[in-house]
Amino acid sequence: MDLRTSSLQHRFKLNSLTSVDRSVKTRPIILRGRSRRTLHSRAHRSTQRWDHNFYSKDKKSAKMTVKKRVSDLTSLERFNMYYREKEPPMTSxxxxxxxxxxxxxxxxxxxxxxxxxxxxxxxxxxxxxxxxxxxxxxxxxxxxxDARQPKWQLDSSIIGTNPGLGFRPTPPEVASSVIWYKGNDPSSYQYWVKELSNFLKKYKRDANKSGAGQNIHNCDFKLPPPAGKVCDVDVNAWSPCVEENGFAYHKSTPCIFLKLNKIYGWKPEFYNSSDHLPAAMPDDLKEHIRNMTAYDKNYLNMVWVSCQGENPADRENIGPIQYLPYRGFPGYYFPYTNQEGYLSPLVAVHLQRPKTGMLINVECRAWAHNIKYDRFEGIGSVHIEIMVE
Structure with missing residues (x-):
């Protein structure tokens, strides 16, 4: 047997030893001088060639060149790997x-x-x-x-340039427009009177309050407000549509208040000439404008208001209507520029003799050149249903 074969056999025997066998010391072969050096040199070279051939034949075991083989572990490492005590499983x-x-x-x-x-x-x-x-x-x-004015105004804003027309008192249901009550039952019209009283509280200025009335100017068609001032809204001019009179609900002649929504910087373009009035304008309003033209042309600077029954039967049942204090919104309240203490002008619509026990559909409309109108979309007008028993 040559030295190479002897060296390989000796190596395989060492690698195949168990943990118990490896603890047994084998008696070394004692070689001296040149024989010992020759044996070690040849054995080293043959072992290198054997390792190269062994790892090159099987490419799948290439990782073994990096990892430690199990047979190369010590006895303690082999014992810890295979015989160590495992921890019991834990609960959640x-x-x-x-x-x-x-x-x-x-x-x-x-x-x-x-x-x-x-x-x-x-x-x-x-x-x-x-x-x-x-x-x-x-x-x-x-x-x-700017804290005083919006960045986007009029046509550039989402609101646009067409102010909406609203009314008070409003029903409890947001989507409803019916004002129904019994004239001889105070509990049935108490809600409507209370709604109007709460709405008009801000129009009643407290004279005892510090600074009250300092920014208010008594305006007229011939006397517009100075810069930085606002026009006063006289609540006494609405009589008999005042809180002391219960807004005439107990007399079965209810009062309804109309208001234009505020749009910053909006200026109305008035129908201030009786020669160019729209054909759709009610005849009684046209006659009123002609009378104002003969009386004083300054009063023509007005956003006119008209209320009438929507259908022929409604026009018969609604009866005569009174507008207080004017038949529209005076032009000296415009434009709105976020002045301190500004209050929107109101028009009190007094139904003087509505037919009881009948549901009356009423349409109120605002009139100006730059107020668009669409009945179905509710633009430029407001729909109200009234029933007095």
Missing amino acids: GQKMKRFVWNPKTRQFCGRTGASWSKICLFYFIFYSALAILVAICMWTFLQLL
């Missing part, structure tokens, strides 16, 4: 408890104290920078806005 509660606090690794919720410190510091810096960025953007945005 124990796993949760271990996750919250692991005494072996000293981790809280899966992180050590150092890890928690680093992540908290990171998020503190991140959200601080984010808050500073938002504050800078908000400050820049506020610098570009």
Whole structure:
């Protein structure tokens, strides 16, 4: 047997030893001088060639060149790998408890104290920078806005240039427009009177209040308000549609208040000539405008208002109508520019003799050149249903 074969056999025997066999010391072969050096040199070269051929034949076991073979482990490592005692399985509660606090690794919720410190510091810096960025953007945005007027106005705004017409009192149901009550039952019309009283509270200025009336000017068609002043709204001019009279609901002659929605900077274009009135305008309103032309042309600067029954039967049942204090909204209340103390002008519509026990459909409309009208869309007008028993 040559030295190469002897060396390979000796190597295979050593690798195949168990943990017990490896603890047994084999008697070494004692070689001296040149024979010993020759044996070691040849055995080393043959072992290198054998290792190269062994690992080159099977490419799937290429990872074994990096990993440690089981046969190369010590006795203690082999024992710990195959015979160590396994931990018993944990319940869900124990796993949760271990996750919250692991005494072996000293981790809280899966992180050590150092890890928690680093992540908290990171998020503190991140959200601080984010808050500073938002504050800078908000400050820049506020610098570009005017507190007294909107950035987008009239045609550039979402509201547009067509003011809506509203009425008071409003029914409890938002989608409803029916005013129904019994004239001889105070409990049935108490709601409507209370609604009007609450709505008109802001129009009653407290003379004892500090600063009351300082920004108010008594306006007239010949005396518009100075710059920075607002026109007063005289609540006494609505009589008999006043709170002291119960707004005439107890007399079965109810009062309804009309108002135009405020649009910043909007100026009405008046029908201030009796020569160019629209054909759809009611005849009684045309006659009223002609009378005002003969009386005083200054009174023609008005956003006119007309209320009438929608159908022929409604026109017969509605009876005569009185408009207080004027038959429209005076032009000196416009434009609205967010003046301090500004109040929208009101028109009190007094139904003097409505037919009882009948549901009356009423349409009230505002008249100006730049107020568009569409009955089906409810633009430029308002629909009201009244029933007095």
